[in-house]
Amino acid sequence: MNRVPTTREAARLMTTLSPEALHALERLAELRSRPPEDVLRDEIERRLRAELPILNLDGIILAMADRFREAGFVVGVAKGLVRRWSEGR
Numbered sequence: 001m002n003r004v005p006t007t008r009e010a011a012r013l014m015t016t017l018s019p020e021a022l023h024a025l026e027r028l029a030e031l032r033s034r035p036p037e038d039v040l041r042d043e044i045e046r047r048l049r050a051e052l053p054i055l056n057l058d059g060i061i062l063a064m065a066d067r068f069r070e071a072g073f074v075v076g077v078a079k080g081l082v083r084r085w086s087e088g089r
Contacts, residue, residue: 010041 005013014022014036028043029036 005041005044007035007037007041010037010044013044014040 014025017025025036025040029039032039
């Protein structure tokens, strides 16, 4: 799950920026008439959306369903064999 930093987290991230990056962020905030923390958060969100692939969670779950069903069957068979083996002792 892609999570965008909160304004508070963005403010903390700002303390790690170089002076040049902080200056650029402040100028961009002025142009957008928004707090620098909000501009940083929005830029991080934009970058995440542009660079991270969108996951098809429904497809992933459906693809895994057959494997889980098979694994459940194998576990059930193994459990039955162990039970019969332990009862026969």
